[in-house]
Amino acid sequence: MLRIALVYGAISGAITIAVMTLGYALATSENATGSQVIGYSIMIIALTMIFIGVKNYRDNDLGGVIKFKPAFLLGLAIAGVAGGFYVAGWEAYLAVTDYTFINNYTAGIIKAKRADGVSGEALNKMIADLEVLKLRFANPLYRMQTTFIEIFPVGLAVALVSAGLLRNPKILPARG
Numbered sequence: 001m002l003r004i005a006l007v008y009g010a011i012s013g014a015i016t017i018a019v020m021t022l023g024y025a026l027a028t029s030e031n032a033t034g035s036q037v038i039g040y041s042i043m044i045i046a047l048t049m050i051f052i053g054v055k056n057y058r059d060n061d062l063g064g065v066i067k068f069k070p071a072f073l074l075g076l077a078i079a080g081v082a083g084g085f086y087v088a089g090w091e092a093y094l095a096v097t098d099y100t101f102i103n104n105y106t107a108g109i110i111k112a113k114r115a116d117g118v119s120g121e122a123l124n125k126m127i128a129d130l131e132v133l134k135l136r137f138a139n140p141l142y143r144m145q146t147t148f149i150e151i152f153p154v155g156l157a158v159a160l161v162s163a164g165l166l167r168n169p170k171i172l173p174a175r176g
Contacts (some may be wrong), residue, residue: 009081017089079155
């Protein structure tokens with residue numbers, strides 16, 4: 001079970017970080033903030049490895065039957081490994097790009113808000129809040145925790161759905 005968690009979690013985390021860092025590398029300064037919808041869609045697609053890993057375990061190791069709890073726990077383990085790979089990959093990306101992400105990200109937000117007509121005290125408050133974010137982002141423990149929290153809840157949801165579906169041996173039964 002540990003091997004499955006490591007293999008499928010590593011694949012999921014590697015897919016997520018590869019696609020997202022490629023997106024950031026190709027982004028222009030005008031769209032450097034990216035899209036959260038696209039980012040979370042990438043995570044969901046990559047985290048389908050949870051479903052595949054649990055199904056693999058159910059079919060190959062347990063004879064085609066798994067209860068909800070072991071399926072869910074394996075899904076959580078895969079999500080945890082994927083989160084660890086995502087954090088490590090993100091930290092590597094930041095190091096290679098000299099930690100410019102947060103400055104580009106906050107500058108993009110400010111530019112977008114100004115374009116939306118935000119000004120005066122509202123803009124100043126937002127800028128002050130973004131400066132606090134920059135300070136927090138400089139702390140590796142804050143940054144890594146925040147990065148892990150980006151992906152793990154998505155993995156939790158996929159693990160719940162996967163366990164709920166795959167506990168039924170009639171859902172995509174093993175070929176035999």
